[in-house]
Amino acid sequence: xxxxxxxxxxxxxxxxxxxxxxxxxxxxxxxxxxxxxxxxxxxxxxxxxxxxxxxxxxxxxxxxxxxxxxxxxxxxxxxxxxxxxxxxxxxxxxxxxxxxxxxxxxxxxxxxxxxxxxxxxxxxxxxxxxxxxxxxxxxxxxxxxxxxxxxxxxxxxxxxxxxxxxxxxxxxxxxxxxxxxxxxxxxxxxxxxxxxxxxxxxxxxxxxxxxxxxxxxxxxxxxxxxxxxxxxxxxxxxxxxxxxxxxxxxxxxxxxxxxxxxxxxxxxxxxxxxx
Amino acid sequence: xxxxxxxxxxxxxxxxxxxxxxxxxxxxxxxxxxxxxxxxxxxxxxxxxxxxxxxxxxxxxxxxxxxxxxxxxxxxxxxxxxxxxxxxxxxxxxxxxxxxxxxxxxxxxxxxxxxxxxxxxxxxxxxxxxxxxxxxxxxxxxxxxxxxxxxxxxxxxxxxxxxxxxxxxxxxxxxxxxxxxxxxxxxxxxxxxxxxxxxxxxxxxxxxxxxxxxxxxxxxxxxxxxxxxxxxxxx
Numbered sequence: 001x002x003x004x005x006x007x008x009x010x011x012x013x014x015x016x017x018x019x020x021x022x023x024x025x026x027x028x029x030x031x032x033x034x035x036x037x038x039x040x041x042x043x044x045x046x047x048x049x050x051x052x053x054x055x056x057x058x059x060x061x062x063x064x065x066x067x068x069x070x071x072x073x074x075x076x077x078x079x080x081x082x083x084x085x086x087x088x089x090x091x092x093x094x095x096x097x098x099x100x101x102x103x104x105x106x107x108x109x110x111x112x113x114x115x116x117x118x119x120x121x122x123x124x125x126x127x128x129x130x131x132x133x134x135x136x137x138x139x140x141x142x143x144x145x146x147x148x149x150x151x152x153x154x155x156x157x158x159x160x161x162x163x164x165x166x167x168x169x170x171x172x173x174x175x176x177x178x179x180x181x182x183x184x185x186x187x188x189x190x191x192x193x194x195x196x197x198x199x200x201x202x203x204x205x206x207x208x209x210x211x212x213x214x215x216x217x218x219x220x221x222x223x224x225x226x227x228x229x230x231x232x233x234x235x236x237x238x239x240x241x242x243x244x245x246x247x248x249x250x251x252x253x254x255x256x257x258x259x260x261x262x263x264x265x266x267x268x269x270x271x272x273x274x275x
Numbered sequence: 276x277x278x279x280x281x282x283x284x285x286x287x288x289x290x291x292x293x294x295x296x297x298x299x300x301x302x303x304x305x306x307x308x309x310x311x312x313x314x315x316x317x318x319x320x321x322x323x324x325x326x327x328x329x330x331x332x333x334x335x336x337x338x339x340x341x342x343x344x345x346x347x348x349x350x351x352x353x354x355x356x357x358x359x360x361x362x363x364x365x366x367x368x369x370x371x372x373x374x375x376x377x378x379x380x381x382x383x384x385x386x387x388x389x390x391x392x393x394x395x396x397x398x399x400x401x402x403x404x405x406x407x408x409x410x411x412x413x414x415x416x417x418x419x420x421x422x423x424x425x426x427x428x429x430x431x432x433x434x435x436x437x438x439x440x441x442x443x444x445x446x447x448x449x450x451x452x453x454x455x456x457x458x459x460x461x462x463x464x465x466x467x468x469x470x471x472x473x474x475x476x477x478x479x480x481x482x483x484x485x486x487x488x489x490x491x492x493x494x495x496x497x498x499x500x501x502x503x504x505x506x507x508x509x510x
Contacts, residue, residue, distance in 0.1 A: 030373060030454075039473050043457070061373060061454035075362035076372055180472025205474030235362050235370070 028057035029240045032069075032077035034148055035178040037223070038062035040198035040267050045260040050247060056240055064178065066146030072096060072226075075233030078241035080226040081248075083196075084148035088224045097226035103248055104257050104268040105222045108152060110213035111183070111200055112138075112192040120192075124215040127160035134162050137171040139191035143182050144174025148221075153194040156218060196221050198267035223268070225249075248272070278477045285481030286488075296458075301489065304462040307375055307449070308442040311382030315390045315438055318383075320431065323394025324420040327402055338395060344388035349381075349447030356381040356452045373454040378462070381448040386438040393434040398423045432501050436494055443490055463489070 037043065038060060047058045061071065065082040072080045073096050080097060082088060091097045110129060112120065118138040120129040133140055142164070143150035157164050164172040173191060175182045179199045186193035187207040195203075200211065213219075225245050230238040247253045254270035261267070289297055326338055358364050360372040360380075371377045401423050409419050424431070446464035453460030455469060463486045470479035 030456075035472065038469075047457075057458075059373065059454070059456040059459055061456060071361075074364075075367070178472050180474055183474060184471065184476075203474040205476050233362060235367075 026057050027055065027240060028059050029078040029237050029244060030059045030061060030076070031079045031081050031244070032072045033060050033062050033081040034065050034068060034083060035062050035180065036083070036149065036196045036199045037081070037268075039178075039180050040202040041262060042198070042257070042260055042268060046253075046256055049256050050244065050253075053252075054243065054247070056243065058244060064143070064145045064147030065149075065151070072228050075228065075235055078228055078237045079244055080228060081223065082148055083221055083223045084151045085222055085224060087148075087151065088226060092226060095232055096229055098229050100224050100226045101245065101249055102271055102273060103223045103225050104254075104270045104272075105220060106197050106268050107214065108149070108194055108219040108221050109197050109200060109211045110192055110194055111186070111209050112212035113190045114208040114210065115190065116212065117190075118192065121210075121212045123213045126156055126213060126216040126218055129213045130157060130160045130162060133192055134164065134167075134171075137167075139171050139173060139189050140164065141182050141186035141189060141191040141193040142172060142174045143179065143194075144176045145178070147179070149179060149194060149196060152221065156194070159218065198262075201265055201267060202262045222271075278480060281477035282480035282484060285478050286484040289481060290485065297485075299458065300461055300463055300466055301485070303375060303460075304443065304464070304486075304489075307378045307382060307462060308439060310379045311442050312386055312390075312435060312438045314379065314383040315386035316435055319387045319390025319438075320394050320424060321420065323391040324398045324424050326391070326395045327398035328416060328420055328423065338392075341388055341392045341395065345392050347385055347388065349385060349445050350451070352381055352384050353448030353451035356384065356448065360452065372452060373456060373460060375453070375460060377452040378449040378460060381452045382442045382445060385445060385448060386442050389438045389441055390434055393437060394424075394427075394431060397427045397430045397434065401427050429501050429505055432497055436497055439493060440490065443486070443493075 033043075039062075043058075043060050043062075047060070051057055061068070061077065063071065065084045065087065068077075068080060068082050069087055069091055071077055072091070080088070080091065081103070088097075088100050092100050110120070110126070112118070118129070118133040118136040120132050123129045142153060165174075168174055173185070173189065175185045177185075179195055180203065182193060183195060183199070183203050184205055185191070187205060187209055192212065197214075225248055227238065227241045227245055228236045230236040248257075249272040254272055257268050257270045258266060323341075326334065326341065356377060357372065359366045360369065360377050361367055362370075362372070371380070398420075402419075405423065405426070409422065414422065444464060446468050449460075449462065450465050450468060453462070453465065455461055455465040461469075463482060467479045467482045467486070470482065
C-alpha cells in the first residue's frame with residue numbers, strides 16, 4: 001500500500017510551499033507605484049543601486065495610481081510613489097500619508113497614427129488638438145482606469161470644455177487597462193492616446209505611431225512620493241520607508257534618476273526641493 | 276506578422292542562454308502551481324469522493340455548486356483573497372499579501388473546485404461498478420472512499436493535470452495578490468502580461484511558447500509516470 005507515503009508527500013509539498021525561505025531574513029519595504037515608471041524600466045535601474053548601498057530590498061507593486069492609492073489606504077504598502085498631485089494631497093490631508101514631496105517630472109504627449117485623421121500632428125496646443133479629435137470623431141483610446149494618466153487626460157478634456165465620455169464606445173474608447181495595454185490597443189485601432197513620454201519612449205510596439213502633440217505647459221507630469229502614515233497603519237515600516245524616500249530626494253537618488261536613459265533619451269527629470 | 280518568427284527565435288535564445296532571471300521565474304511558477312494543486316488535491320480528492328459516495332439531502336445542490344465553481348473568475352478570486360489578506364482585512368496580521376503564499380492560496384481556491392468536481396465524477400462512475408462488491412465485503416464508508424480513490428488513481432492523475440493546467444496559465448488572480456514584484460512574486464504569466472504591456476510582443480510571445488513547452492513537459496512526465504506505474508501494477 002503506497003497510499004500513506006503519497007499523502008505524506010502531498011503534505012510535505014504543501015508545507016514547503018508555505019515556508020518561504022530567505023524572505024523573512026532580508027529587510028524589505030513595499031512601494032505602491034504606477035505602471036508608467038515600471039514599464040519604462042526606472043525601477044530596474046534604481047532599485048539595484050539602492051539595494052547595493054543599503055541592503056534594503058524595495059518591492060514595487062505597479063498598478064494604476066488610483067489602485068495604488070487605494071492599496072496604500074488599506075495599509076498594503078510602506079511608500080506611495082505616484083503621479084496625481086491632487087489625489088496625493090488628498091491622501092495626505094485625510095491622514096493616510098505623512099507628507100508629500102516632489103521627486104521628478106516628465107511630460108505627457110498625445111501619440112497618434114501616421115495617417116493623422118484629425119490633423120493634429122505637430123501641434124503644441126492640447127485643447128485645440130482635443131477639439132479637432134472630437135470634431136473629426138477620430139478614435140481616441142483612454143486609460144479609463146482612474147490612473148494618474150487617466151486623471152490628467154480627463155482634466156485636459158475638461159479644460160477644453162469637452163465631455164468625451166458622452167461618446168464613450170463611439171470614437172472615445174475607454175480601455176480600462178494599464179498604459180502599455182492601452183498603447184497596444186491604440187496602435188491596433190489607429191487611435192490617438194495620451195501617454196507619459198517615458199512609457200512612450202520605452203514602448204516596443206509603436207507601429208506607424210509617433211508623437212502628435214507635445215510641448216504644451218499643461219502636459220506637465222509631476223511624480224510625488226509619500227510615506228504611508230504609521231499612525232494610521234501600525235504595520236508600516238516607517239524608518240525603512242523614510243530612508244528610501246530620503247535617498248530618492250538626496251543628490252545621489254536624484255542623479256540616479258537623471259542617469260536613467262532608454263534609447264539614449266532621459267525619461268525622468270529630478271526636481272526634488274533641496275532642503 | 277514577423278512577430279511569430281521573432282517569438283520562436285526569442286524563446287530559443289532565452290532557453291539556450293539559461294538566463295538566471297528566467298530560471299528564477301520558471302522555478303517560482305512551478306513552485307506556486309504545484310503547491311496550489313497539492314493543496315487543492317488535499318481538499319478536493321476526499322471532498323469529491325465523499326460527494327460521490329455520500330447520500331444526504333442537498334447532495335445534488337452541492338454537486339451543482341461545485342460544478343459551477345469550476346468557472347470561478349480568477350480576478351474575482353484574486354480580489355477576494357486580496358481583501359482577506361490586506362492589512363485592512365481579517366487576515367492582515369499574517370502579512371501574506373504580495374508573497375508566493377498568497378498566490379498559492381488564490382490558485383488553490385481556483386483549482387479546488389475542478390479537482391472536487393472531476394473527482395466526484397470519476398469516483399461516482401467507479402462506485403457504480405464496485406458498489407455491490409464493496410457492500411458484500413462490508414466496507415464502511417471511509418474505507419469505501421479510500422478504496423475508490425486508490426482504484427481511480429490513474430484517472431485522478433488526469434484530474435490533477437486539469438487543475439495544473441488551470442493554475443499554470445492563470446494570471447488574473449496572482450497578479451492582484453502577488454503584485455508581480457520582481458524577484459519575489461514574478462512568475463511566467465505575470466511576466467508575459469508585463470512584457471505585453473511594455474509592447475515587447477515577441478518577447479512576451481516567446482515566454483508564452485516556453486510556458487506551453489513547460490506544460491507539455493509536465494504533462495508528458497505525468498503521463499509517462501502513469502503508464503509505467505500502470506504497467507507495473509497490472510503486469
